Amino acid sequence: MDIDIQAFAGADPILAIAEEVFTAMIDGEPGHVLPALSAPELGDPMHAWVDVQGTTSGRVLLSTERATADDLARALLGMEPDEEVSTEDFVDALGEVANVVGGNVKALVPDPGVLTLPQVTQERPPTQDGSQIYELNLDWRGRAVVISLWKLP
Template sequence: MSTDVATDQVLLIARDVFSSMIDGEEGHLNAWDGPTPEVEDAVHAWVDMFGEISGRAVLTTATPTAHDLARALLGLPADEEVSHDDLVDAFGELANVVGGNIKALMPDAAKLGLPTVAATVPVLDGALRVQELALSWRGRPIVVELWVLLGAA
């Protein structure tokens, strides 16, 4: 997750993950048109990466969108209620796969932590956000952030 991970690489990763895991086809996840939107009623999923360059990959979206993503990933009917455990499993798995693909771009085959899902993301002391990519999944915002831990070795 060096600072040279390009926005287009992250977009390609996210598109591949969503087309294979969520939509079953391409075309439903695109770059957000305009400035990064404020996400209301947000839920966050992240994975930490450890290695020569350490940091965090974070996915953020509105809770209703996270529920729809969980339904799609788990093959649930559109009207089925999503349990907290299913939301954590599904949205965490999306962060895990996106983060794992980003980790593959890192120069030192870093290790990936376990995914975490919560209403807030704890501060990663000494980290700098090096990437923020706003995406549109079926017209709804999903924000991907990459953080690098400064001074990590």
């Protein structure tokens, strides 16, 4: 995946995508997702990703804690704050967020090819050492969300 983040004149296009996705899909208003100052340690991590398969292939990976993912699902699905999130709703919601972020990232890639269906698991998908090309640590309402981009073989 060939994205030159520095080519965007000081603006981080992945941060802009995250802000737009969270505003439109989750919060309904801007200002609830911000860059985090440091990389978080995720307890009970959950991961959702899509792959961009084309001339150069890459992965857009969204990682967060299970409780945060449940809250994202509640917000996305218009559920009550204490409403139980089913496994199906959880997978659908977190996968949809990864899919929309991935689709927007795909638009930044020259000759991007196809976007795969989202995958959601507790285990982080395998990646090769040195294949990470970008990481964005976010604070969503005081909770950690990480978006990373990876080159695939």
